[in-house]
Amino acid sequence: MNRIKGLRKLSVLKADPISGESLDRLENEALYYKEYWNLEFEIRGVQEPFILIIAIQGEVLNQNYADQDTIIMETKRMFGKFIVKANIHVRAIINIPSPPSIVNSEWLTESMLDAGILMSELQAATGIDKKTLQDWISDRIPMNRPVKAMFYYYLLYREKLRD
Template identity: 30%
Template sequence: MSIQNIDYLGSLLNADELNSLKKAAERHSQQSNMDFKIVSVDDKMVEIETSQGETASGKYATQQVLLKRTAELFKKRLPGLELQITANAVLPSPADVVDVSWIDQKMQEKGLRIKQIAFETGIDRESISDWVTGKKAMGKTVKAMFYFYLSR
């Protein structure tokens, strides 16, 4: 659901306005994986939390952008009310830098060979070789393993 606790706004918006808000929020959810949560509502203020989950592109909105988009979404539908918005921006994983060239560079810097990595990690040499040469795609877990192994 793109807006948790949307029913809290039932006393402020009619059914058509709620539906319009839901549809607009769903667009944000589909395009940017943004979700909203109505935390509390009173006659003067609405408290909203915004978060962004992982995106396929790996591009994430800053906290400032999340705040702006949330304000734009709710402000026009709730004029005259103060919006108190909290945004939780995604922090990129340090392992996101890992690719074949990064691994190659780190192995050369440290004088490591595939055989040594296989011995120390307990992972078979063939798998290590396939990841290091780019024959086999690396998932997040594998990238994290290489990052922490080669960054020590």
């Protein structure tokens, strides 16, 4: 399965041994967090009675990000079900969405209207053909990160020019 990097390091625990079945159940729990918060876990170190776990949150499409305290609490809760006697330390690395991640077709349409930007102006400024721009604006083609960044920073630039 290998949903938790370094999981086999737990096999050295003598005061709180963990069975193969429990390891499998722990990995299944990790799958829930991967799907819900895009959390990945890595066991960095085991030196009884201490365990160091790194919890890293990746980008979440639904923007449902957990804060650092929540990630630490949930990681301790998840591992604590199976490792009772150890002192679990968690380092949480949270995902801070980049400003362009807010860009979608609705945001783009609204921002263009607010700024008074016409499609022809956007076409001239970006050098992108009208059909492709229309496809992005109407959600017929999904915008990737570079495209979102282009629109975000272009509109930010236009806003700064107005001020």
